[in-house]
Amino acid sequence: MTDNRRLLWTISFHHACNDGTLMVLVALIPILVEEMSLSYYDIGLLGFGLLVSVLVQFMVGRIADRVVSKFLLEVGAGLMGASFVLMILVDDFVTLFAVVIVMRVGAAFYHPVGTSWITREFSGPHLDTAIGVQSGVGNFGVILALGTSGFMAEAYGWKTPCVLWAALNFAAVIAGTLLLKESRASKPVGLGQSKRSSRETLDKMWLLVIPIIGGGALYQITSYFGPIGLTESGGWSAGNADLAFAAWICIGTVTSYYFGAMSARYGKAALLKSGYLVGIMAPLALAFSSQWQIVIPVVLVYGALLFMTYPALFSIITEVTDPTERGTAFGILFGFQLGGGATMVYLSGIAADALDDPSIPFVIVSVLALASLITVHIWYSR
Secondary structure, eight states: OHHHHHHHHHHHHHHHHHHHHHHHHHHHHHHHHHHHOOOHHHHHHHHHTHHHHHHHHHHHHHHHTTSOOHHHHHHHHHHHHHHHHHGGGOOSHHHHHHHHHHHHHHHTTHIIIIIHHHHHHTOSTTHHHHHHHHHHHHHHHHHHHHHHHHHHHHHHOTTHHHHHHHHHHHHHHHHHHHHOOOOTTTSOTTTTTOOOOHHHHHHHHGGGHHHHHHHHHHHHHHHHHHHHHHHHHSOOOHHHHHHHHHHHHHHHHHHHHTHHHHHHHHOHHHHHHHHHHHHHHHHHHHHHOOOHHHHHHHHHHHHHHHTTHHHHHHHHHHHHSOGGGHHHHHHHHHHHHHHHHHHHHHHHHHHHHHHTOTTHHHHHHHHHHHHHHHHHHHHHHO
16 A cells, blocks of 8 residues: 555656646746737647647557556656756747747646556545545646746746746656556556557547536636736736636645545536536636635635546546556547647637737636536436
8 A cells, every 4th residue: 555655646746747837837927928028819829739738648648558657757757847947048939839849748748647547556446536636736736836936936037937847847757767666557457459449438438528628728728818817907916816826726626635525425427517617607707807805716616616527527537448448548538628728728819819808718718618517417417
């Protein structure tokens, strides 16, 4: 059990570094808008870079179903660290976008490898708890990045948090190399011999594609346009705006840790429906108000319910797929989640730029949350 705990926490540390690094970029956007004169379209294009992760992620997922996957995590963390070392050289949008592409390639490794590894290691009664822990630790990395990067950038320059998170990713490489050990559970049954096609795996989960995309869009659009909406429309400082959405993720982290208990008590169906229901209402509130008396309560309720939809979807995918296709399944899941989120961020940036209104993305994602809620209802009705 000690080895299992060490594996869970080491892989979860990778999750924190992976997702935290991605969030540093988001936290810096209000400052980069001023430093590099970024438009809403530019912001959307940075989010659209996630499509690179989608393509690489699918290939990594297929590889993880066929070969020993230990060092795939370290490749991803190493690329994430290297991308933020390169960030020090950035001085315009073109070089920024190039560095973001490198970062997205690195980010493609964690989810199909780390999440599928945990589901194999903890299959059984401890699965929901293990998924909740790795989700919660990942969210903690996001909170740390979002809650500190804006203030750090204002005090010491925007490249300072990049140096910090480069170091954390290299620390993850060292920790994974020294602490992670291959086990029988980490290797798919029939390793290297699985002949199941990606289409067969997708057939088992295709109806969940809309809520998967919806969850990705809710997270990405809120992250990218939430802080900039408060700074431009509400007069918030970058640090305070980032802190508000760090609170959004903080409460989501707490509920993620308790996902196993909440799932046992209320059921995954209720958690999913509640998450998408608040995903309809909360973005609309954020679109039309920047008063802290409204923003803070809204983001807390929004985070508490939305962030339980992610481990719920992971758990459902685990239930409907076999261990031999788990890497492929999570490659598909995160491909749609990140790809859908990236596409919606890009389209939302175009719409916000055309109308010169950062609230438009929230209206768009609210409609997508409604479609997700309807689809989840259909899934459980079947």
